[in-house]
Amino acid sequence: MNRTRSKKSIKDEVARIVAGFAGFLYWCAKLCFIEDKATHKPIAFGLYPCQKEFSQGLLKGEWLLLLKARRLGFTWLLAAYAVWRVLYFRMYTVTVISQDKEFAADFLDKCRFVLDHLPAWLKRTPTRDSKTRLEFNYKRHGSWIRSFAPTKRALRSLASDLVIIDEADYVPWLKKILNAAEPTLETGNGQLVILTTSGGPDGHFRQLWKLAKNGKKKYKPVFYGWDAHPLRDEAWYKQEKESHEEDPLYMKREYPRTPEEAFESAEGRIYALFTEDARFVRRIPVHPDWVRYRAIDFGGVDPFVCLWIAQIPGEAPGLTVDPSCVETINEFLAYTNGPDGQPADENNHAMDAIRYAVVTFGLRGRIHIYREMYVLDSARKGLSVPDHARRIYERSAGETIKRTVADRSRPDSIVLLGQMNVPTVAHRQIRGGTKGEIAQGIDLVRALVAGTAKGKEAVALPGLQNPRVRKGVRICLEGTRQAADGYWRRAGKLRRKLARA
Ligand SMILES: Nc1ncnc2c1ncn2[C@@H]1O[C@H](COP(=O)(O)OP(=O)(O)OP(=O)(O)O)[C@@H](O)[C@H]1O
Numbered sequence: 001m002n003r004t005r006s007k008k009s010i011k012d013e014v015a016r017i018v019a020g021f022a023g024f025l026y027w028c029a030k031l032c033f034i035e036d037k038a039t040h041k042p043i044a045f046g047l048y049p050c051q052k053e054f055s056q057g058l059l060k061g062e063w064l065l066l067l068k069a070r071r072l073g074f075t076w077l078l079a080a081y082a083v084w085r086v087l088y089f090r091m092y093t094v095t096v097i098s099q100d101k102e103f104a105a106d107f108l109d110k111c112r113f114v115l116d117h118l119p120a121w122l123k124r125t126p127t128r129d130s131k132t133r134l135e136f137n138y139k140r141h142g143s144w145i146r147s148f149a150p151t152k153r154a155l156r157s158l159a160s161d162l163v164i165i166d167e168a169d170y171v172p173w174l175k176k177i178l179n180a181a182e183p184t185l186e187t188g189n190g191q192l193v194i195l196t197t198s199g200g201p202d203g204h205f206r207q208l209w210k211l212a213k214n215g216k217k218k219y220k221p222v223f224y225g226w227d228a229h230p231l232r233d234e235a236w237y238k239q240e241k242e243s244h245e246e247d248p249l250y251m252k253r254e255y256p257r258t259p260e261e262a263f264e265s266a267e268g269r270i271y272a273l274f275t276e277d278a279r280f281v282r283r284i285p286v287h288p289d290w291v292r293y294r295a296i297d298f299g300g301v302d303p304f305v306c307l308w309i310a311q312i313p314g315e316a317p318g319l320t321v322d323p324s325c326v327e328t329i330n331e332f333l334a335y336t337n338g339p340d341g342q343p344a345d346e347n348n349h350a351m352d353a354i355r356y357a358v359v360t361f362g363l364r365g366r367i368h369i370y371r372e373m374y375v376l377d378s379a380r381k382g383l384s385v386p387d388h389a390r391r392i393y394e395r396s397a398g399e400t401i402k403r404t405v406a407d408r409s410r411p412d413s414i415v416l417l418g419q420m421n422v423p424t425v426a427h428r429q430i431r432g433g434t435k436g437e438i439a440q441g442i443d444l445v446r447a448l449v450a451g452t453a454k455g456k457e458a459v460a461l462p463g464l465q466n467p468r469v470r471k472g473v474r475i476c477l478e479g480t481r482q483a484a485d486g487y488w489r490r491a492g493k494l495r496r497k498l499a500r501a
């Protein structure tokens with residue numbers, strides 16, 4: 001009896017060693033089980049090709065940045081990888097962060113499921129098992145997997161061999177968490193794996209992705225689209241799309257074909273049709289005869305924005321942006337409605353400037369934004385309106401600008417701009433505006449983005465049909481350097497008159 005048991009234990013030990021040497025892929029295929037979502041039964045973890053390919057990077061200890069479509073099995077893969085690491089490596093520590101406490105706990109549940117379904121001879125019972133921690137503290141093994149809810153200080157001074165950030169684009173404080181984690185991991189030779197479906201163009205993840213793509217970050221960017229799943233084909237895609245017809249961004253968000261598509265997909269995007277490709281972003285030499293405009297947004301305190309816009313004659317309605325206008329492109333992608341369904345008060349600086357120009361100058365044809373001046377932190381840098389004016393004037397050297405428009409909330413600044421050779425008009429419709437006025441302006445810009453704005457007069461602001469409003473607008477548009485301060489007096493008078501009428 002004793003002899004058979006010891007024979008068995010020797011056999012088990014050999015199997016364990018073989019499994020260890022055979023490596024992670026063998027271990028997944030032969031020994032690891034995950035939970036089938038539908039039946040809740042364990043199924044063998046035969047890796048999908050994308051999971052296999054990704055594992056190569058994992059095993060090399062690379063820092064990975066994974067942008068992916070939904071349901072490709074990556075949370076399970078990382079859970080299995082974490083378990084495999086703590087089983088086979090002494091003093092190995094894994095930290096997991098997910099979008100909230102529940103998701104972080106769910107990751108640990110997946111690890112637990114993998115552990116529980118290992119063959120008896122490979123199974124290790126955790127010496128400590130709680131909602132947020134699995135510890136293996138026997139024979140000085142000293143390994144653990146811990147999960148954390150995302151807080152600003154989540155990873156401060158926590159040394160770990162592997163940090164996994166799941167659903168990273170939905171993790172609050174991602175930037176702060178990474179700033180805390182990166183140096184510790186770097187010095188400790190640790191590994192960082194960040195994975196997510198896109199939360200749209202506005203998050204820190206997209207910044208990381210861009211930096212990684214340009215080789216400016218240690219991360220290796222990896223993308224798996226909807227078709228990385230072995231059981232999906234075009235018929236599946238079509239059916240999925242049809243069953244979510246009410247949400248035009250659903251497929252881009254959940255099942256993108258390309259990284260660009262994934263980042264276009266924020267819910268509630270105001271210019272949802274704008275994409276970062278040649279349809280909207282291209283270099284066009286601006287012909288000297290094209291009429292040019294400028295539009296300024298003082299941006300409350302920050303940033304100060306000036307856009308240069310050319311009207312291209314003889315082309316179908318539309319809007320393009322020069323690739324150098326990086327911030328304008330970002331804002332086109334990131335400008336979204338807030339929780340109240342109204343345009344959020346962020347990423348709206350270049351967006352406001354373009355709205356002012358489109359409303360004020362009646363731009364309805366084919367326009368091209370060919371230059372931007374986007375000055376961040378201008379107040380902190382001690383830059384004042386005359387400094388901006390000087391730069392605007394210099395950057396327009398040799399050009400004839402037909403008109404410049406600015407937010408009317410800063411009459412003093414408009415006068416200053418005029419005194420510095422940037423004569424500027426203000427428009428009654430374009431102060432921050434009422435909700436209705438902003439919405440009308442946005443509709444006009446949307447029509448340009450969609451290429452549906454017809455002639456110059458085709459989309460008139462309803463307000464402009466009112467002769468009294470028209471008079472107000474005319475006064476605004478006639479504003480010049482000399483007339484700017486006079487305008488405010490006259491506008492005030494007009495407002496009072498309108499109120500009496
Ligand atoms: N290799 C595999 N073979 C069979 N089923 C798998 C495999 N990998 C994952 N699955 C199943 O696919 C489903 C999705 O897995 P998982 O949650 O890990 O994917 P995900 O990419 O993290 O998805 P999400 O986008 O929802 O976060 C699960 O039900 C899981 O059981």
Ligand SMILES: [Mg+2]
Nearest residue numbers: 074075076166
């Ligand atoms: Mg997942």
